Amino acid sequence: MFRPEDPLILPARPVDPPSPGFPLIASAAPVVVAVAIWMFTGSAFVLLFAVLGPVIAVGSMVDGRRTRRRTRIRADETHRAALAALRVKVEQRRTALVRAAWGRTPSAAGILQDPGGTVHWSARPAAPVLVSLGSGDVTSGLRLEGADPDDEPGIRALAATLTGAPITADLHDGVGIVAAPALGRAMARGLLVQAAAVLPPGPVGLAALPPGHWAWATSLPHAAARSPDRLITVCDSETPAGVPTGSRPLIALGRCLEELPTGCDTIVRAHGPTRAEIVRSPVHPAGLRFRPELVTRDQAAGFAVRLGERARTAGLIGRYGPVPASVTLAELAEADPAAVLPRSPGTAAGSSRPPGLAGVIGIGEQGRVTLDLVAAGPHAVVGGTTGSGKSELLVTWVAAMAAAHPHDAVTFLLIDFKGGAAFRPLVALPHCVGLITDLDGRQAARALASLAAELRHRERAMRAAGARDITELNSAGPRSNPLPRLVIVVDEFATMLTAFPELHALFLDIAARGRSLGVHLILCTQRPNGVVRDALLANCNLRVSLRVNNRADSQAVLGTDAAAALPAAVPGRCLISALEGDPLLCQVATTTEADLRAIVGRCGENRRGAEPNPRRPWLDPLPRRVTRNDLARVETAATTTTTTREPGGPATGVLLGLLDEPEHQRYRVARYDPERDGHLLVVGAGHAGKSTVLASVAAQYSHSGMAAVLAPPPDVESVWDTLAQARACLDAGSREARLVLLDDFDSVYARWGDEHRAAALERLTSLLRDGPAAGLVIVVAVQHLSGALQALPSFCQSRLVLRMPDAGAHVAAGADPALFDAAVPPGGGCWNGARIQLLQPEPGAVRSSPGRGPAAAAGDTAVGHAAAGDTLAGHRSLLVVAASPARTIAALTSARAGEIIDLSANVSAEAGRLRVLADDGAVLVGDTDTWQAHWSLLGLLRPHTAIVFDGCGLADFRAISRRRDLPPPLAPGRCRVWVLRPDGAVVRATLPAPG
Template sequence: MDISPPPSPAPAPPPPFPVLGVAAPLVVSVAVWAVTRSPYALLFAALGPVVAVAGVADQRISGRRSARRAERESRAAVVRLLAEVRARVAAARVALRSRAPSAREILDGGANPALLWRADPGGDGPLPMALGTGEVPSGMVWRGDPEALVPDADARDGHGTLLRRPLLRSVRRRTRRVPAGARSAAAASPHDPARWADLVRWVPDAPVLVSVTGGLGLRGAPALVAPVLRGVVVQLVHALPPDDLRIASRPAGPEWDWLQRLPHAADGLREERAGADRPATEPIATGEPGAWAIRLALGGREVVLAAAPLVESLPAACRTVLDVRSPGTARILAADPASDGPAALGSAEPAAPVLPADGDGVPVPRLTRTGLVRPDLVSLTEVERLADELADLARRRGLAAARAPLPSRVPFADLLAAEPPFAELPAVDEPVAGDPARSAPGLAAGEGSGTARDRVPHPRRPGTLAAVIGVGHDGPVSVDLVADGPHAVVAGTTGSGKSELLVTWMTALAAAHPPEEVTVLLVDFKGGAAFDPLLVLPHAVGLVTDLDGQGARRALESLRAEIRHRERVLREAGARDVDDPAAAGVLPRLVIVVDELAALLADQDGLHEVVADIAARGRSLGMHLVLCTQRPAGVVRDAVLANCDLRLSLRVNNEADSRALLGTVEAARLADAPAGRCLVGAHGAPARPFQVAVTTAGDLARVAAAHATPVPVRRPWLDPLPASIPFAALDAVPPLSRRGSAIPASGAPAIPFALVDLPAEQRRAKAVWCPATDGHLLVVGGPGSGRSTCLRTIAASAAVAGAEVVHVPSDAEGCWDAVAGVVARIRDPHGPRDPLVVLADDLDVAVSRLGPEHQAALLEGLTAIVREGPHAGVALAVAGRRAGGSLQCVTAASGPPVILPLPTRQEHVLAGGESRLFDARATPGAGEWRGERIQVATPPEVESASARRADGSRAPVPADPAPRVFLPGDAVHALVTPSSAAAVARLRERGVDAVEAALIPPGWCADQPFPGAASDGVGFSTRAAVGHGVPVGTGRAARPRVVVGDPDAWLMRGPLLADLRRAGHVVLEGCTARDARTLLRVREVPPPLAPIPGRAWLVTSDGDVRRCSWPPATAPPPDAPVQGEAPAATALPEEAAAPAEAAAPAALPADPPRGAQPAGISR
C-alpha cells in the first residue's frame, strides 16, 4: 500500500505595485488642470497613489491570512496521516499475532483458545511460527521525501492540533548537508526524530514469522538455544492436533523427557543428536556435544528442528537458521539456495519473503529490519506443565487412544466373514501363490477397536452405497458413494494397486447391495484384463475396452441416452430424484467405473462433456462416477472434480499430485509402503490411510452366487450391430425418423435395406430408402465391403414393395443395353409408369471399360435417367468404389450416400462420411447412412435360374446379345473389314459367293449378275439360275452373295454401299465406331462390342445397327425370327442370392446373355 504525504502549502507571491493605477490619475489630473487652471484638479493627482498603496497593503494582509489557514489545514492533514499510519501499524501487529501466537502468550494464557489445534498441515500454504519479536515490514511504502521527519508528538493541543510548526524545511536542509553514512547512523539513533519512511515501512515489536515446514536450525550455546527450541515446540503442539503432528524423534537427555509426555509423541519415540550436514532422512551423528535434533511428521512431511554450536553442524534440511547470541538477542540467518549449508545475511534489508502473501490485507512477514529478533525463552518447568495439560486434553477428546498398525495384506474374505448371507455360504477359495496368512490384524472375532457395525459392510438400506474396501488404523474402512460422493476420483501410479482397489470396491459393493439396487458399468482403457473377473457378478452390465474403439464410442454415447431414460422414468413415477420414495424399486443406481481416464478422453473426443454432465446431474439420477487416473490434476477438469467429494489416492509420483487431490502430500510418501496402501478423504476432511483388501476369484464367485438372478439386469446400451442381419429382421423395428423429410406420395415404394444403430437413443431402426423423397441412391465401398450384397438386398426389398427391378450388368455390352432400355422406357410417352428400380453394380468399372465415344454416350444416358427418371417412376441405385469420377452425374442428384467400409479414413470423409464413424475393422455390410451407423441386411434366398415359376412354367431364356448373322440368298450384302482378301477366302470356304469391292465394275447394281458367283455342288450357278428365269434365293441352289471391302474401299464406292443397304445387310467386322459412323453417315454411336473374336455390327435394310457374330450361319435356326427383326425382349431369370461380395467385384446378378435390343427389364 502506498502512503503519500499531504501537499504542503505553497507561499503566496507578494502582490505587484500598480504602476499604471498610479500613473493614470496623474495624467488625467494634469489634463484637467491644463483646461480649467483650477488648483483643485491637482488634488486628484494625489488620489491615485494613495488608492494604489492601500490596495497593495490589503492584498498582502489577505495573503498572510490565507497562508495561515492553509498551514493549519496542512498540519491537521499531517496529524490525521500520522494517526492512520500508527493505526495501520498496530493492526498489522495484531494480525501477525493472530496468525501465530508466541510461546509466551501460550504459556501465559493470552493466546486465543480458538487457535488450539486448529491448523491444517495438509494445505498448500506453509505453517507459520513466531521466532520472536522484531521490526518486520508492514507492506506500506512511503511515496514522499525519504528524509521527511515525523512531527513532534508533544507539540499538540488536546484536539490533536499542532501548537507550533515543525521546522521540517530547515531540518530537511540540514540533513541534506549531512553525509550519507552519518545520516544513516543518525536515523538509526532512537534519540533522533523519526522519519516518515521508517514509520510507514516497519512494524515494531511484531512477531517474526517463518515457515516451520522448511525446518529450523538454532546455533548457539546449549544454555541459550534450549529455551528457544522449547518455545518452538510449544507453538507447534499448540497449533496442531496429535493426529496431524507426530514427534518421531527427540534429543537424548532427561531435560527432553517432557516430549514423551506430549500426546503428539509417536509410538517408539527414538533418541538422536544433530550431526554435521546430513540429509534429513538419515540418522544424525551423536559425536558433537550440545547438538540436538527433533524430527516431526507433519501432514506427511518430515520437519527437522535442530540445534548445534556451529552452523556447519546443522542438517541441510534446516532452511531457516537462528543465531542465538544472548538471552534476549538473536540474528536470523538465511540459507543460500545455491549451496547446501546456511550462509549469513550480507544485508540488513532482506529481499526474499519467508511466507507468501495472503491476499487478505495481512502484511507479508519477512526478515526483520536489522536481522535481529528477540526470541521467547521458555523454561523446563513451563513445558512440563504444558505437556501434562495437553495430554489430559487429548484424553478427554479421545485423541490419545492407541492405533493399530496397518496390515501389509488384507484378504477380502475376512471382510465378509461376519455378514449374512455370506456367513452361511460355502467358502469358495482359490489358493494364491505366496499368499500369507489370511487373517488381518484386528479382524478376528472379538479383536479390533471398532464395533460390529464398523467391521462388516453396512446393512442394506435405501439411499446408500456403502462398501467395506480395506482396513485402517481403527478397523475396517467403508466408503459410500451416496453419502461421501456422489462421485469419486482415484489416483495412483502404475503398479500402485489401482485396478485391485477398483475390483475390491466393486466386489464389496456387489456384496452389500443386490442387482436391483445397484449396477456397474466397467470401462477399462488398459485392455480390459483387470476388469474381466468382475463380469461374473450379476451387477455388471458390461465391459468397454480400448480394443474396440467404435464399440467404446458407441457404448459411451449411450450414456447420454441413459440420462434421458432416467429423467423420463423419474418423471413418469412422479419422483424428484432417485431417493424419492416414489422411485423405490424403479431405477437401480448405476456406478460407472473408468480405469485410465486420460487414455479414454484422448481416444474419445467430446467425451469430457458427457462426464461433466453426469457429474453435474448424477446425484439425482442415481448415476455415480468412479474415475481412475494417474494424474487427476492434469486430466479431470475442475467442473468434474468439484463434484467428486470422495477421493482416494494410492502412491503418486510427486507432492503436487497428492496435494491437488487430497490437500496433503502424504500420498507421495507411500513409495516404500506395500502395494494397496491408500489414503481416503471425503468432503475436505483429512485423508486417512488404510490397506486395500485383496479379492480372489473365489471371493467373486461367492458374491456372484449370493446374488444370482434369473433375469439379467437392464443394460444402459444395446449390443453392437451384428455382422449379419436377416432380411426378415427389418420388419420388427420402426423406420428411421428424419426431421424435415417430405411424406412419400401414395403408392411410392419404401425400400428398407439395413438396420440403423442409434446408441444415443438406446434403440435401433431400419434404414428405408424412399426414391420419391430421397432421390437416387449411391452406395460407395471398397473391395469386399458388401456393395453387391447391399444392391441384392435393395432388389429383394423393392420386389416386396411392388417395384420392377433392372439389373445393370458390369460388362460393357450388358451395361449399354440396360441403360439404353431404361432410357427408351422413360422417353416412351406410352410406356409403363410403374415404379422401376435400376441397380448398377460397379458402374464406374463398366464405364472405364468403354472407349471415349461410348463413355460419353453412356454417361449421357445415365444423366437422362438421373434427371428424367423420377418423373417416370424410375429410381437409380448405383454402387461404386468412389463417389466422384464417372459417377459424378449420379452423385450430384443423389441423397446421402450409403458408405460401406473403405480402406482409409480420408476416402471415407471424401465419400461424404463422418470421420468419427470410420472403422478400419468394419465387417462387410457395415457402414454409414445419414450420419448413423448401419448394417446392411442379408438378402433373402431366391430361386435358381433353372427353377420354375410359381405357375409351373420355366423362366424364359434370354436371347443372345450377339446372334450369329444369317445372310439370305435373295440379296447382295456388304462386309466392311480391314482384311478384305482374307475375308473373301474364308467366306468362299463356307460356301458364300464373295468378291472384293475393288473388283466390282463401275455401274454394277444388285439386280445384275453377281461378279463373284461360283458353282454350287450340283453345277447350278446363280448366273444360270437368273438366265433360266429362276428367282434368285428361291431355289435350293441359291447362295449368299457378299461384297467385301475395307473402310477406305467403301469410302470410294459410296454409291455401291448405299445400293446394297437398300436390299441387303451391311456387316462391319473389326471396325471402329468412328468407321461405322463415317460409312453409315449417322450421328448415333453404335452399341459397344465385347472384346470377343467375331463380334461385329449388323446394319439391316431399315437402318438399325445391332450386334452380331461373324462369320455368318449357313442356315437359319428353325424358330428364328424373320430377318430384319430383333428377338423379343425376355425377362431375366431369377438368380440365387450370392454371399457377401468377395475381394474381386462381381456383377449382380451373373451376366446373362442379352438381346441386341435394349433388354434386361424384369417384370
C-alpha cells in the same frame, strides 16, 4: 547434464617451432647478380649491391628468431588459458558430483535444517539404505584424456578426488562405531536421524532402546509400529538392551573392536569430533580419513518430535494406533465388524448397516473402513501416482459393493484405458454389465456414446412411475420397474478424455444428474490437478488419494498436501475425505481371484431363478448377418415401445438392413423409398455387398409390382441399352414410375471407348437430372469415384457407402470418417450417418424381373440390341466390312449356304455383275479400303441391303456409313458385329465362330 564417464580432454603442450636455417641462397643471389652486372657494365659501383646479400640474410635470421619467440609465447598463453578453463570445468564437475552425492544421501545436518524437503520415506524396507558417515575425499570417477599421463599432475590429482563428499555406508549391512561413548552416540544419532528420514514408519519399526541416552528416540514415529516388516536396531555396549531375536544390528557402538557385535560390514573409528577413519568397508579403502556426522541429543529430540507430527498429519501413524502395511479382503471379513464410514450431512451415524452402496474396502486406525458411494458421494475421485495401488483400490471397491449388494441393486460399467488387464477378473461378477478398454477404440466409442441414452432411459422410467429420484422409484413397490444403480468406474480418466475429448461434457452431465438417476462415477487418474475440472470435481464429494508426486495433486483431491507424504514403500495406503472431517487413513485390502470366486458363488446361491440378467446400458454390435426375421423383431419392438417409435407414420420403401444407433440404445430398420429418397449412389470395394443391395432392391420392387425395374447385367451392351431405353421413355413423355439399377457402373464405364464413355456419362447425368420429374429413379453402384464419375454424388440425393479399402477412399466417398472400419463384414457400411448392416438376400431371390408397364427388364430385347442368338440368318444378302476378311468369310461359310464373294480377290469384277450376285443373295466381303474402292457398288446396294461391320472401329464405321452418330458399343470376345439396316437403324448381331 554431464555423465561422470564423459572424458575431459587435456590440451596438448605447445611444441616449439623449429629454428630457421641460414638463408644461403638468399645471401648468395645478390652477390652473383652484382658480379654479373659489373662484368657487363664495368661499373665498380655495382659491386656495392653484393654487400646486401649477407645483410639481408642476417636480418632474416634475426626476424625469424623474433617471430619464433612470439609464437612460443602465444602458444604458452593459449595452453595456460586452456588449462585454466579445464580446471574450471573440473571444479564444476566436482562440485556437481558432490552436490548430487549429498542429494542422494542427505547429511544429518541437512535433514535437521530442512526436514520438509529431505524426508521422503521413499525407501522400501528390503532395499539398500545409504547413510552418510561424514564428509571426506572419495574417488570422483572423472576421466582425463588427450595428453601424456605425466603431464599436468596437478589437474589430474584435482580431477581424481572429490573433496567434502559423503562417505556412505549401507545401513542394512550394519555399521559399527568404535569411539568414546559420548562421541560414538553423537555419531550414531546422526545415522539414526538419516534412517528415520528414509525408511517409512509402519513397515519399518524401531527396536526397543535403553533409557537415558536414547529416550529421545521414543518420539520417532517408527517406535509406534506394531507389526513392522523391518526393525532399526541400535546396540550400545555401555547400556545394553539386547538385540531382538533374529534381528541384525544396524548401528552398533563400542569402545574397542572387541565390544562390537558380529554382523557389522562397515566399521569406523572416531578419534575426535573432526577426525574419523574407515576400519573396514565393502566400498571404501581401509584408513580413509573423514569428518564424522555428529548430532546432539537436543537436536535429535526436536527432530523426533517434528517427524512424529509429520507422520500423524500424513496419516501414517494414527492417534489410536498404527495402520498395517497390508491386509486382504478375506482378512477384513474375519476382522472386527466395527466400521468407519466417511459421512456426508444427513447420514445416520448410528445406522447398523451403511445405507446405499456401502462396502468394506480396507482397514484404518479404528478398524474396518467402509465407503458408501451414495451417502458420501454421489461420485468419487481417486488420485494416485504409478505404483501407488490405484487399480487394486478400484478392484477391491467394486468387489466390496458386489459382495454387499445383489446385482438387481447395483451394476458396474468398467472402463479401463490401460488395456483392461486389471479389471478382467471383475467381468465374472453378475453385476458387471461390460468392460470397455482402449484396445478396441471403435467399440469403446460406441459404448460410451450409449451413456447419454442411458440417462434418458432412466428419466423416462422415473417420469412414467411419477418418481422424483431412483430411491423413490425403487421403493414404489410392484407398480414400478426398479432400476439398479449404475456405477461407472474409470481407470485412467485423463487418458480416456485424451482419446475422446467430447466425453467431458457427457461426464459433466452425469455428475450433475447422477444422484437422482442412480448413476455414480468413480474417476481415477494419476494427475487429478488440471484433469478433473472444477465443474466435475464439485459433484465428487468423496475423495480418495493414494500417494501422489506433488503437493498440488494432493491439494486438488483432498484440500491438503498430506497425500504427497504417503510412503512409496506401502502401496494401497490412502487418505479418504468426505464433506466434513479430517482425511481418514486407510490401508486398502488386496483382492485375490479366490475372493472374487467366493463372491460369485454367494451371488449364485442368492439369485432367484426368475431374476433376469441386469440390463446393459448399450446394445451388442450389429450382427454380421441380418435376416428378415431380425428386421421384423426390431420393427415389432419399435411399434410396441413409444420411446423408439419412428415419427412420420408407417414406414415405406424397400428394406435395406439394420441401422446401429448407440446414442439411442437401439437398432432401427433402414428403408429406401425412391419417391422420397431420390436417386441412390452405392459406393463400396469389391465383395462389399453392392450387388447384394441392388438385387435386394430389385427383388422387392419386382415382387411388389409397384414399378418397372430395369436391372441390366454389368456389361458394356446391356448398360448402354438400358440408358438408351430410359432416355427414350423420358423423351416420349412417359410418366410411369421406373427404377433403373446399374451395378459396377465404373467398371463398365472404364471398358467403353472414349466417345462411348462421354456419351454414356452425359446420358446418365441427364437421366439423373430429368428423371425425378417423370418418375424415373436410378440406383447406381460403383467401386471408386474417380475422374469424370466424381460428379455423380451431386446428382444423387441418397448415398450408401459400404466397406472401402482405406480411410481416404471412405472419406472421399462422402462418409463420416468416424464410421470407417476396415474390418466391417460384407454388407456393412454407412447410411444417413449411421452404421448399417445390409439385409441378406433370401435364398432363390431373383436379380431382377420386369415390373408392370411397357418397359422391359434386363435380358429382353431392347431398342438397338439384337437377340443373342441372331446369326444374321434373317438377311438374304449382306455387305460385310471386315477387319479380317478371311476370318469373316470362314465364319459365314459355316453358317450360310449362299455364295460368298471376297471383294479383295475380285478387285477387277464389274459392279454390275457384283450387284446381280448380291441381288441373288450373295454376301460381299471386303475390308474398308476395298469397299472404298467399290464405292459406286456400295452406293447401288446400300439402299436395300444390310451392311455388317465385323471387327471395325468407329473410324471404319463412319468412313463407310458416312454417319457421325455413335453405334451401340460391342461386348468384346463375343463375335458381336454392327448391322446397319437399310432403314438406317444400327443394331447388334452375333457372328458365328469360324468352323
